[in-house]
Amino acid sequence: MNRAVFAHFTAKARGLHATKRVGHLLYSCYKSNQFILWGIERMRTHPTRLHSANFWMNYYYVLLLLSVLLLTGCSNLLNGVAATDTPEPTPTFAGPSLTGNPEKRVDGRAENPLMGELAKVQQIMSSMTLDQKLGQLIIVEYLGNSYTPNLQYMIAHQYVGGFLYQAVNHNFNAPYNVIGNVANFSRQAMKDAKIPLLIGTDQEGGNVNRLFTFHGNLPSATEMAATGDPRVPFAQGALAAKWLLQLGINADLAPVVDVQSANPPVPILQTRTFGSDPSAVETYAGAYLNGLQQNSVMGCLKHFPGLGAITSDPHTGLPTVNRSLTQLETVDLAPYKLLIQKDHPAMIMATDVVMPAIDSKLPAELSPTAINGLLRQQLGFNGVVITDGLYMGGIQQSWSLAQAAVLSIIAGDDLIEGPYTISQVATVIEAFKQAVQQGQLTMERIDQSVERILLMKMQYGIISAGN
Numbered sequence: 146m147n148r149a150v151f152a153h154f155t156a157k158a159r160g161l162h163a164t165k166r167v168g169h170l171l172y173s174c175y176k177s178n179q180f181i182l183w184g185i186e187r188m189r190t191h192p193t194r195l196h197s198a199n200f201w202m203n204y205y206y207v208l209l210l211l212s213v214l215l216l217t218g219c220s221n222l223l224n225g226v227a228a229t230d231t232p233e234p235t236p237t238f239a240g241p242s243l244t245g246n247p248e249k250r251v252d253g254r255a256e257n258p259l260m261g262e263l264a265k266v267q268q269i270m271s272s273m274t275l276d277q278k279l280g281q282l283i284i285v286e287y288l289g290n291s292y293t294p295n296l297q298y299m300i301a302h303q304y305v306g307g308f309l310y311q312a313v314n315h316n317f318n319a320p321y322n323v324i325g326n327v328a329n330f331s332r333q334a335m336k337d338a339k340i341p342l343l344i345g346t347d348q349e350g351g352n353v354n355r356l357f358t359f360h361g362n363l364p365s366a367t368e369m370a371a372t373g374d375p376r377v378p379f380a381q382g383a384l385a386a387k388w389l390l391q392l393g394i395n396a397d398l399a400p401v402v403d404v405q406s407a408n409p410p411v412p413i414l415q416t417r418t419f420g421s422d423p424s425a426v427e428t429y430a431g432a433y434l435n436g437l438q439q440n441s442v443m444g445c446l447k448h449f450p451g452l453g454a455i456t457s458d459p460h461t462g463l464p465t466v467n468r469s470l471t472q473l474e475t476v477d478l479a480p481y482k483l484l485i486q487k488d489h490p491a492m493i494m495a496t497d498v499v500m501p502a503i504d505s506k507l508p509a510e511l512s513p514t515a516i517n518g519l520l521r522q523q524l525g526f527n528g529v530v531i532t533d534g535l536y537m538g539g540i541q542q543s544w545s546l547a548q549a550a551v552l553s554i555i556a557g558d559d560l561i562e563g564p565y566t567i568s569q570v571a572t573v574i575e576a577f578k579q580a581v582q583q584g585q586l587t588m589e590r591i592d593q594s595v596e597r598i599l600l601m602k603m604q605y606g607i608i609s610a611g612n
Contacts, residue, residue: 261610262600262603262604262610263596263600265603265610266596266599266600266603267596269340269599269608270592270595270596270599273340273595275578276303276304276574277304277339277340278591278592278595279304279574279577279578279591280303280304280305280306280570280574281304281305281306281340281594281595281598281599282306282554282559282560282561282577282591282594282595282598283303283305283306283550283560283561283564283570283573283574284305284306284307284308284309284343284345284531284560284561284562285299285305285307285308285309285564285565285570286308286309286311286314286562286563286564286565287299287308287314287316287565288314288315288565288566289314289315289316289318290315290316290317290318290319290320290321292330292333292334295566295567296308296334297334297337298567299564299567299570300334300337300338300342301337301338301339303567303570303571303574304338304339304340305342305564305570306340306342306343306560306598307342307343307344307345307396307560308334308342308344308345309344309345309346309347309398309562310327310344310345310346310355310392310394311346311347311355312355312357312358314565317358322358322359324359324391324392327392327393328391328392328393330393331344331392331393331394332393334393335393340599340602340608341602341607341608342607343395343396343443343560343598343602343607344393344394344395344396345394345395345396345397345398345443346389346394346396346397346398347397347398347399348385348389348397348398348399349365349366349399349400349401349417350363350364350365350366350368350369350381350385351363351364351365351366351367351368351416351417352365352415352416352417353399353417356385356388356389359388359392360388363381363385364377364381365416365417366378366400366401366416366417366418366419366429366430366433367416367417367418367419367420368416369381369419369429369433370419370420370425370429375428375429375431375432376432377432378400378419378429378430378432378433378436379432379433379435379436380436381433381436382400382432382433382434382435382436382437382440382444383436383437383439383440384436385397385399385436385437385442386436386437386439386440386441386442387440389442390440390441390442394442395441395442395443395605395607396442396443396445396491396492397437397442397443397444397445398445398447398492398494398531399433399437399444399445399447400419400430400433400434400444400446400447401414401417401418401419401430401447401448402419402426402427402430402446402447402451402480402481402484403417403418403426403447403448403451403452403453403477404418404420404421404422404423404426404451404453404476404477404479404480405418405420405421405453406421406453406454406476407453407454407455407456410453411455411456411457411458412458413458413459413460414452414453414455418453421453423475423476423479423480424479426480427479427480427483427484430446430480430484431483431484431487431488434446434484434488434490435488438488438489438490438491441605441606442605443491443492443601443605444490444491444492445490445491445492445493445494445531446480446481446484446490446492446493446494447493447494447496447533448494448495448496448498448533449481449493449494449495449496449509449515449520449530450473450477450478450481450495450498450500450503450509450515450519450520451466451473451476451477451478451498452464452496452498453476453477454466454468454476454477455498459496459497459498459533459537459538459539460537460538460539461538461539462538462539462542463497463498463499463508463538463539463540463542463543464497464498464499464539465498465499465500465501466498466499466500467501467502468500468502469502470502470503472502473500473502473503478519478524481493481520481524481526482524485524485525485526486525489528490528491528491529491601491605492528492529492530492531492560492601493520493526493528493529493530493531494530494531494532494533495509495510495515495516495520495530495531495532495533495553495556495558496508496509496510496532496533497509497510497511497533497537497539497540498539500515503515503519507552507556508539508540510532510533510540510553510556510558511540511544511549511552511553511556512556513555513556513557515556516530516556516557516558517556517557520557521557527597528597528601529559529560529597529598529601530557530558530559530560531558531559531560531561531562532549532553532558532560532561532562532563533562534562534563535549535550535553535561535562535563535564536563536565546563546564546569546572546573547572547573547575547576548576549561549563550563550573550576550577551576551577551580551585551586554577554580554586554590554591554594555580555585555586555590558594559594559597559598560594560598561573577591
């Protein structure tokens with residue numbers, strides 16, 4: 146930058162509003178090195194001007210702003226001044242830190258997600274049909290070990306948002322008892338999907354060990370906590386993430402954060418909890434969660450608002466937990482409050498339990514008071530909420546799958562889990578459409594969930610932010 150250019154620049158800057166000065170700086174930032182060198186040369190060749198207040202005021206003012214430009218990058222500031230058609234690409238995932246810096250995380254819980262990611266999500270949504278949006282709200286299971294025709298149709302033609310592998314559904318029967326074959330299965334499913342899929346399972350360890358076919362017995366939550374060392378569940382979470390990714394699985398519906406208080410515990414929860422102390426549960430469950438999420442697998446806290454005090458199995462009936470709100474806050478909800486703020490879970494699973502202190506009529510996953518009121522507004526969770534299996538006895542005794550699905554979205558859930566046939570998915574999608582037509586659901590509410598789901602997928606690299 147020569148002296149005449151600088152003289153013109155500073156003269157203009159004196160008489161312009163601050164925003165116009167920045168505009169000139171932005172225009173000239175690519176010559177910042179020349180400007181700094183010019184200032185040094187000015188001091189050497191014009192020593193009598195060193196006492197000029199006007200000279201130093203303008204020089205240091207401009208130099209300070211140019212320093213900021215050099216640190217932050219001219220392109221970043223330009224992107225903030227003028228909108229562009231191409232959003233900023235997502236940084237390469239290195240995993241969230243244990244200290245939980247929202248600006249560095251890609252787990253969907255940052256308070257202010259990158260504007261480029263959000264712009265990309267909204268761009269994707271602008272070209273989606275209603276059927277594609279409604280399909281994103283559904284996570285399916287499938288029976289047997291065949292991709293065609295059922296699962297392929299649900300993915301390619303009903304646009305479901307994802308599916309779960311479940312050993313109990315015989316998904317890992319031969320030839321899918323080999324890692325490479327399951328990986329090929331996952332790749333084919335991704336290829337057929339209009340929007341990349343959430344592919345998940347429940348990998349907790351112990352009695353809920355979906356990786357048993359491939360890796361044998363793995364420690365339960367109770368066994369991990371018994372070591373007294375949070376590094377153990379962290380290592381198990383990291384190892385699970387590695388093994389899951391080898392299978393093409395990008396989401397783990399774990400860890401369990403129920404605080405065990407029923408004595409004895411119901412068989413369905415035995416060894417699945419990290420203990421009876423809320424602080425210990427938060428510590429060990431948080432370590433497992435970080436092991437997953439620092440290694441590119443979405444984690445999921447469950448079962449909100451807590452099953453630690455139940456005395457009956459929700460698979461066969463609807464449990465009721467008669468605790469005061471104070472008891473719930475100090476025991477069952479305590480791990481959620483801490484983990485949401487500190488460890489930023491990608492998802493939280495709501496479940497079918499009635500807690501009269503929260504809602505005396507509806508189970509938590511169907512209750513606006515529990516989801517929109519307690520989980521989102523009071524506990525501050527803005528991420529993806531997934532239901533428990535809507536085929537479970539506690540739900541099916543009172544609501545059909547379609548009714549429960551609609552109530553779940555009204556309540557504030559984003560993903561409904563449970564359909565496992567083409568006809569069930571079709572029934573749920575039709576129920577969603579009728580709910581919109583009748584005013585039970587709005588398109589704004591549908592879009593809210595779709596945006597959360599796609600943003601989570603983007604922040605974990607399932608959807609590319611760069612295309």
